[in-house]
Amino acid sequence: MSKMTDKAKALVLWFDEIGIEDVPLVGGKSASLGEMRRKTGVPVPDGFATTAEAYRLFIRENKLDVKMNEILGGLKDPEDTKALQDVGAKIRKLIATSVMPTRLEREITAYYKALSEKVGERDPFVAVRSSATAEDLPDASFAGQQETYLNVRKSSEVIERTKECFASLFTDRAIYYRVQKGFDHMAIALSSAIQLMAFSKASGVIFTLDVSTGDRSVVLIEAGYGLGEYIVQGKIDPDEYYVKKADLSIVKTNIPNKTQMLIRKPDGGTEDRTVPKDLQGRQVLSDEQIKELAKYAISIEEHYQKPMDLE
Numbered sequence: 001m002s003k004m005t006d007k008a009k010a011l012v013l014w015f016d017e018i019g020i021e022d023v024p025l026v027g028g029k030s031a032s033l034g035e036m037r038r039k040t041g042v043p044v045p046d047g048f049a050t051t052a053e054a055y056r057l058f059i060r061e062n063k064l065d066v067k068m069n070e071i072l073g074g075l076k077d078p079e080d081t082k083a084l085q086d087v088g089a090k091i092r093k094l095i096a097t098s099v100m101p102t103r104l105e106r107e108i109t110a111y112y113k114a115l116s117e118k119v120g121e122r123d124p125f126v127a128v129r130s131s132a133t134a135e136d137l138p139d140a141s142f143a144g145q146q147e148t149y150l151n152v153r154k155s156s157e158v159i160e161r162t163k164e165c166f167a168s169l170f171t172d173r174a175i176y177y178r179v180q181k182g183f184d185h186m187a188i189a190l191s192s193a194i195q196l197m198a199f200s201k202a203s204g205v206i207f208t209l210d211v212s213t214g215d216r217s218v219v220l221i222e223a224g225y226g227l228g229e230y231i232v233q234g235k236i237d238p239d240e241y242y243v244k245k246a247d248l249s250i251v252k253t254n255i256p257n258k259t260q261m262l263i264r265k266p267d268g269g270t271e272d273r274t275v276p277k278d279l280q281g282r283q284v285l286s287d288e289q290i291k292e293l294a295k296y297a298i299s300i301e302e303h304y305q306k307p308m309d310l311e
Contacts, residue, residue, distance in 0.1 A: 011054040012107045015047050015195075020304075022076055023062040025051050026191040027131030032192055037144055040303050044295050047126065047195035048111045052133050054104050055166060055189040062098040065186060068170075078179040088172040108162065112194065123154050125197040125268070132167055134188045146190065148172065150227055151197060151264040154181040164193040167262050184218040199264060202284045203228035206293060216307065218251065218293040219243045223284040226261030228311055235247040236260050239284045243294035252292055257281050258295060301310040 007013065007025060012217055018034030026034075030049035037044045059065055075087045116124055129250055130146030147168035151160040169190045178185055192285070204223035209216045222231055222238040230236045236259075243253040257280050263273050285293070301308050 009053060010051055011104050012048055012050050012056065012111050013044045015044070015049065015193075018049065020193060022191060023082075024133055025053070025132035027052070027189075027192075029129055029131035030191045030193040031131075033195065034232055034245060035303075036300065037263065042300060043066050044195040045198055046115065047193060048115065049194070050104070050108065050130065050162060052190040053096065053190035053192060055169075055191070057101050058098070058163075058166060061101045064098060067094060069186065072175075072185055075175070075179070078176050084172050084176060088170055088175055091170040091175075092167040095170070098163075100163055105159055108159050109192075112155040112158050115194075115196065119196065125199075126263070127150050127193075127195050127197055128158060128165060129193040129195065130165040131193050131264060132169060132174075132188060133191060134183065136223040138243065148229065150229065150262075150270050151268055153268045157268065158194055159297075165192045176251075197264070200227065201225065201311075204231050204284075206297045207307070208297050208309075209307045210242065217245055220244060220295050221290055221297075224258055224261065225249055225279065225284060226273070227270060229270075230260060230262050232311065241285065241290045244299055245294070248291045248294055248301070252285060253283065255283050258284070274282055 006157050007017070007022070013026065015030070015034040018031055018033040019038055020031050021036065022029045026049045033044060033047065034049075037046070050139040063217055071087055071090050071094070075083055078084055095106075098135050112126075115126075116122055128149040130148065132146055147165055149164065152158055152161050154233050169188060175185070178188065202223050202225055204221060205228070206222075207220040210218050219242070221241040221243065223241070224231050224236050224238040237256040238258070239256070240252075241250055243249070244251050258275050259280055261273050261275050262270050265271055297308065297310060300310065
């Protein structure tokens with residue numbers, strides 16, 4: 001059996017085993033994490049991904065496809081918000097109350113244990129991220145439609161959150177998007193990326209161009225205190241730093257007042273906190289950190305040969 005066939009049949013793969021060519025197997029997010037770890041020299045926390053085959057095994061073993069198609073058949077008009085919400089809620093409940101296949105449960109547990117041994121820490125905290133994929137639609141964008149769970153600990157929690165990621169393939173927004181695009185709901189699968197948590201005092205998003213003008217000579221960095229979900233969800237106004245690619249000079253900054261942050265709880269999960277008064281109007285990142293991040297972003301853009309956005 002070839003290595004490619006092995007990969008296609010695998011239920012779980014290390015990030016270091018996957019790259020951008022594996023989008024059909026693990027979706028764009030998981031594939032990019034593997035690609036960056038293997039080929040760019042950018043420090044990316046270690047982890048593993050469940051595959052599209054793992055999701056399909058879950059659907060098969062629980063005989064969910066017929067029931068799901070039946071429920072989806074009841075959605076005559078995606079613009080009917082009430083009907084869309086009912087259909088989404090029914091399918092998510094169906095998935096949430098289904099049993100994780102024993103083989104998949106064992107594999108996730110084994111990989112999580114191996115990850116613990118790699119870092120020399122019992123039950124390390126991880127993020128569990130959704131990475132949707134469609135074999136025949138490699139260019140389809142599912143960004144922002146599925147769930148991410150931060151500060152997850154213990155294999156039983158990782159398994160539960162993976163199931164919740166599967167269920168998030170049927171958020172109202174995701175169902176609506178697929179109907180509008182004419183995509184077959186059953187042709188979509190979901191990979192769950194399980195990645196060691198980086199306990200950041202600050203986090204954010206980087207764009208390798210100016211998003212408002214399209215100027216590719218600069219890197220735009222947005223940063224806030226705590227974990228990055230509030231920035232991704234648009235809940236806070238982050239700092240903005242514009243860095244010139246040619247010489248890494250910081251050409252413009254915008255420092256708003258930042259009052260909210262999302263932080264990790266010591267025993268797992270996250271909570272909302274007020275940013276201390278003396279930090280609210282301050283620049284989140286130092287100039288040195290801004291330049292270092294810009295340098296990483298430029299090397300990632302050079303690797304992919306196109307503008308990138310990074311969390």
